[in-house]
Amino acid sequence: MKSLYILLAFIIAATLANAQDKKYLKTMESSIPAIFQAENTDALDATANKFDRIGQAESDQWEPYYYSSLSYVFKAFKIDDLQAKDQVLDQALVALGKAATLSENNSEIIALQGFINMIKIGVDPGTRGQTLSPKIMADFSKALKLDPNNPRANLFMGQMLFGTAQFFGTGVGDACALVDKSLALFESEKPESTIAPSWGLYSANQYKQQCESALTKAESQE
Template sequence: MKTHTLTLILALFRISFSFASDYEEAMKTQLSEMKNIQSDAEAQQVKNGFLRIAQANMTEWLPMYYAALVQTEAALRFEVDKDAYFEEAKEYLKIIKDAGAANSEITALEGYILMGIVAVDPGSRGQSLSPQVLQLFGKAIGQDRNNPRAVYLMAQMEGGMAKFFGQGPEKACGMVKMSLDLFEKEAEKIDENYLLPSWGWDNAKKMYAECN
């Protein structure tokens, strides 16, 4: 009886390990493809890949997070219906938030989406939505002060507002420098199996270069 029980436990362990391996390999493939997106068509393929992973791994928040991120950056980079793309990204985040996921990365991405919505029409949306964007980035920093994306995105928002109101970039430049220090620390943890968010460093470098 003990032999049969042990055999069953080992079989279940192998099945669980296989599922975990499949998830990790699928995520690594999609993350690699995400880095090479050059068109909206490619963005949609990558996004759909993340959605398929999400459907097969309902307890994982990262696949739906990345689907939202891909859709957000597609709206920012390509000639598409930007508002529709941002709304779709918001829906993906809502799914993982409704499932109980809550952390600095999710909050920062929520602010990033809303910042994109403002950018579509800053004249009519900035006054009402900018405080919400700043609040979300502030919350994300409060959830994890070592999250470089939260600090960088706050710097980006501060920089945009400074330009809009004809103010200097000092505050934004100080914040983006802080984010670069955090990106460097984060890079020490990243290897080929790293699945957590690590995006934003290149854009932060470009922003800081404009400060000098």
């Protein structure tokens, strides 16, 4: 009889856990699209706050804090004031740090960290270029080592190399090759779950156009 009670307790616990997992996935699935549909900074503040609340309720899940961070990143793109943009990017790093404590050596988290710092260079290129660039390259290299087929990591590395090449007036061939690779990876990407990161294709297509323009210009000057 005791064994039967133990078995029933196990079944009930497993059923409750499965129901909780389904609720979490459903909440995340319905919340993630709002990031990409947001038309203003207030809407992105709302998504960031919502993901923070989900993260507090689901204390062992890294995805809510990842998407909270991404909300702040998207918000930063909508801000012109450099000081305000920098503060929002700092919020993005704080949220991402919470995700990192829950999932170490995560290619997606490390790639996004490098991407955020890459945007921060743009706030003050003269001061931050030399100090942040090595850290960013290290993040992208680590993200690619952890997952060579991560389309976002390939794209971000391509963007970094493209910007560096443009700054120093060197060739963009290597950068554009990574952009092309990211596009192929986006097309074949099969996310691990319905809430795994899968964004970035729009940016990859934009950089593809920049690459084509830069390469055409370089050929005309030869």
